[in-house]
Amino acid sequence: MSVNDGKKLLHVESIDVSYGKLKVIFDVSLYIDDGEVVVLVGRNGAGKTTLFRTIAGFLKIRKGAIRYREEEINPYKAFEVAQKGIRYIHQDKHVFSTLSVSENLELAGHAIGNKDFGPVFEYFPKIETLLDRRAGNLSGGERQMLLIAMALLGKPDLILMDEPTEGLAPHIITDLATSFKKISKTTTLFIIEQNLPLTAQIADRVYCMREGGIVAEIESKDEIKKMSFEKYL
Numbered sequence: 187m188s189v190n191d192g193k194k195l196l197h198v199e200s201i202d203v204s205y206g207k208l209k210v211i212f213d214v215s216l217y218i219d220d221g222e223v224v225v226l227v228g229r230n231g232a233g234k235t236t237l238f239r240t241i242a243g244f245l246k247i248r249k250g251a252i253r254y255r256e257e258e259i260n261p262y263k264a265f266e267v268a269q270k271g272i273r274y275i276h277q278d279k280h281v282f283s284t285l286s287v288s289e290n291l292e293l294a295g296h297a298i299g300n301k302d303f304g305p306v307f308e309y310f311p312k313i314e315t316l317l318d319r320r321a322g323n324l325s326g327g328e329r330q331m332l333l334i335a336m337a338l339l340g341k342p343d344l345i346l347m348d349e350p351t352e353g354l355a356p357h358i359i360t361d362l363a364t365s366f367k368k369i370s371k372t373t374t375l376f377i378i379e380q381n382l383p384l385t386a387q388i389a390d391r392v393y394c395m396r397e398g399g400i401v402a403e404i405e406s407k408d409e410i411k412k413m414s415f416e417k418y419l
């Protein structure tokens with residue numbers, strides 16, 4: 187792994203993360219380059235969500251560093267990390283279910299100081315037709331689209347998506363894969379995914395995580411297409 191290049195967009199260097207006394211991330215190093223789609227795979231409990239929550243500023247590291255555009259960001263609070271241009275879409279797909287779709291967008295836009303929804307509707311025209319719908323009444327796929335739309339407000343440089351296709355029907359996953367490809371033309375994506383064929387389809391690079399550590403990095407497009415990362419799970 188080329189971990190000492192200061193020009194990376196995101197650079198995680200030898201971090202440990204614990205919940206109280208329980209250490210769950212062990213000496214993890216990885217990098218994300220501008221414009222890449224990087225997918226993180228690994229079984230349940232491997233530490234993937236913990237890693238994303240740490241990058242997003244919700245958890246503090248015990249050792250190492252997390253650099254974004256060469257600046258150490260882990261000391262910042264989560265909202266400050268978001269303001270720097272990193273968005274995190276949680277695994278639990280939480281939206282404000284009693285509010286409308288447009289109210290959810292307004293809240294997200296307010297938090298980030300951006301209310302220009304136009305560019306977001308270009309990626310998800312469906313969301314524009316659902317603005318008055320109560321967010322709690324959206325389908326799983328529509329809810330995921332809303333979450334991505336909210337994350338796109340303010341044109342972030344990097345979006346972390348935690349299992350965006352979990353529980354969704356195959357045809358919805360196909361639609362989302364198309365959206366990821368469109369979004370990746372302007373935004374760097376770091377995605378946790380358990381769907382291996384989808385990973386093979388969208389990833390420029392794949393990291394495999396097991397028991398709190400990165401056990402493999404697959405850079406070869408050919409290896410990714412062949413899903414050779416399956417053996418590291």
Ligand SMILES: Nc1ncnc2c1ncn2[C@@H]1O[C@H](COP(=O)(O)OP(=O)(O)O)[C@@H](O)[C@H]1O
Pocket residue numbers: 205208210228229230231232233234235236237
């Ligand atoms: N809030 C928490 N407190 C204590 N342990 C946690 C907490 N969240 C996750 N863990 C533990 O950390 C490990 C990694 O969990 P997680 O990061 O959610 O893995 P993944 O997203 O790969 O399924 C698991 O053993 C899990 O039980």
Ligand SMILES: [Mg+2]
Pocket residue numbers: 234235236277348
């Ligand atoms: Mg998880």
